[in-house]
Amino acid sequence: MRIVTGVLLLLAATLLQITLATRVTLLQGSPDLVLLVLVAWLMLPGNRPDWRWGLVAGLMVGYASALPDWVLIAGYAAGAGICQLLSERIWQVKLFSLFSGALLATLAVHAITMTYLLASAQPLDLVDAFNLITIPTMLLNLIFILPLHGIMNEMSKLISPVEEAE
Amino acid sequence: MRPGKDSPYRLIALVLLAAGLLVLALGGYLSPVFSGVLQPVLGVQGFLFERFQAIQDFINAPADIARLRQENAELRSENATLQTQIIALQQQVAEIELLSALLDFARARPENTYQAAAVIGRDPSPFLHYIIINRGSDDGIRRGMPVVAQQGLVGRVAQVTANASRVELITDPASIVSAQVQPSEMDGVVSGSITGALSIDLIPLDTQIQPGDLVFTSGIGGLYPSDIFIGQVSNVRQEAQALFQFASVQPVVDFTRLEIVLVIVNFQPVDLTPLLSSP
Numbered sequence: 001m002r003i004v005t006g007v008l009l010l011l012a013a014t015l016l017q018i019t020l021a022t023r024v025t026l027l028q029g030s031p032d033l034v035l036l037v038l039v040a041w042l043m044l045p046g047n048r049p050d051w052r053w054g055l056v057a058g059l060m061v062g063y064a065s066a067l068p069d070w071v072l073i074a075g076y077a078a079g080a081g082i083c084q085l086l087s088e089r090i091w092q093v094k095l096f097s098l099f100s101g102a103l104l105a106t107l108a109v110h111a112i113t114m115t116y117l118l119a120s121a122q123p124l125d126l127v128d129a130f131n132l133i134t135i136p137t138m139l140l141n142l143i144f145i146l147p148l149h150g151i152m153n154e155m156s157k158l159i160s161p162v163e164e165a166e
Numbered sequence: 167m168r169p170g171k172d173s174p175y176r177l178i179a180l181v182l183l184a185a186g187l188l189v190l191a192l193g194g195y196l197s198p199v200f201s202g203v204l205q206p207v208l209g210v211q212g213f214l215f216e217r218f219q220a221i222q223d224f225i226n227a228p229a230d231i232a233r234l235r236q237e238n239a240e241l242r243s244e245n246a247t248l249q250t251q252i253i254a255l256q257q258q259v260a261e262i263e264l265l266s267a268l269l270d271f272a273r274a275r276p277e278n279t280y281q282a283a284a285v286i287g288r289d290p291s292p293f294l295h296y297i298i299i300n301r302g303s304d305d306g307i308r309r310g311m312p313v314v315a316q317q318g319l320v321g322r323v324a325q326v327t328a329n330a331s332r333v334e335l336i337t338d339p340a341s342i343v344s345a346q347v348q349p350s351e352m353d354g355v356v357s358g359s360i361t362g363a364l365s366i367d368l369i370p371l372d373t374q375i376q377p378g379d380l381v382f383t384s385g386i387g388g389l390y391p392s393d394i395f396i397g398q399v400s401n402v403r404q405e406a407q408a409l410f411q412f413a414s415v416q417p418v419v420d421f422t423r424l425e426i427v428l429v430i431v432n433f434q435p436v437d438l439t440p441l442l443s444s445p
Binding site: 014017018019021022023025028029030032034061064065066067072110113114117122123124125128129132133137 | 286287288289290291292293294296298324325332334339340357359360361362422
């Protein structure tokens with residue numbers, strides 16, 4: 001049940017990302033809804049964080065994006081891996097790990113994307129990319145992660161109250 | 167003889183009295199008397215009417231309130247329906263205006279065949295500038311076909327599926343368009359950037375270009391048809407050691423508000439790859 005719910009959530013997030021989230025912009029950055037759902041999902045109480053969820057998210061975004069699939073799969077898997085690591089290491093401070101997860105996962109996805117763009121000889125000004133895309137995206141992700149985590153927490157309680165009680 | 171009850175004198179006296187009073191009343195001589203008598207009567211009548219009305223309102227109020235509430239609900243519902251209709255009509259008007267503008271654009275270039283498509287999404291990565299349209303290979307869309315809006319050039323089809331296509335915007339960092347600056351008629355290359363800004367490069371130093379000059383596609387390279395409006399030169403930069411001039415271009419198309427685009431389906435882009443890759 002949790003796997004089906006997770007896949008459906010990521011699918012819905014991908015659709016919302018393509019249609020809606022890309023229109024919410026700050027400078028050139030926009031919130032990465034799929035990454036936020038992934039981080040919030042991995043940090044849910046009762047969920048065992050698993051970096052392989054990043055593969056699923058990367059595959060979905062890769063289908064919609066012009067970037068090669070492997071770039072996004074690697075980016076999101078790295079993001080999920082960071083969340084897994086944080087969740088295991090600093091599990092006592094949920095809020096801190098949630099914010100750190102969103103921040104570091106965004107950095108990981110952007111770092112891998114920028115590395116690919118540079119490697120494929122596409123014109124990319126790293127300073128502009130960091131100032132105009134990465135920092136605004138990180139800020140938007142930090143703003144959206146908390147309400148999204150709250151919503152997903154409530155949804156999780158509704159969907160599987162028994163598992164929650166356990 | 168005393169006059170009895172039925173005495174004619176009494177009757178005559180009464181008639182005369184009545185006639186006299188009538189004459190006095192008509193003459194206005196009795197007004198002070200009437201007003202003096204009627205004033206308290208009217209006061210009492212008003213007092214009684216107000217009390218009666220209050221009692222009647224008190225008795226009928228629940229029924230009236232229920233009726234008013236029902237009417238209010240009906241009017242609110244009707245208002246909401248009308249508001250929805252207004253919004254739908256406004257959207258239709260905007261869509262018709264847009265389609266009309268696109269039709270004008272298509273009519274101005276009868277040599278091209280167009281396929282209209284709606285923008286249904288954008289690339290999830292903020293590093294790339296791509297849109298997704300709702301027409302694919304089933305509608306005759308092929309890779310490399312140019313895409314325009316009513317104002318000018320949008321980009322070209324980068325990837326096609328059966329029912330959707332991905333369009334690379336001219337603002338994408340990887341996009342390169344051969345362009346010509348008017349009125350100097352000098353060729354250059356318009357390229358995008360991660361910020362979405364356009365710039366034109368490779369313009370010889372001895373060419374006079376200035377802000378306000380218009381930039382069109384030149385058709386060189388065979389990727390785009392010629393004479394499609396791209397934008398306007400906004401800022402010219404000449405560096406001391408540079409071989410060419412560089413200028414910023416303000417795109418004519420607002421890429422954040424793209425809703426409907428036209429794909430030029432009868433344009434066959436020229437593939438120069440075999441020539442470029444020859445040893």
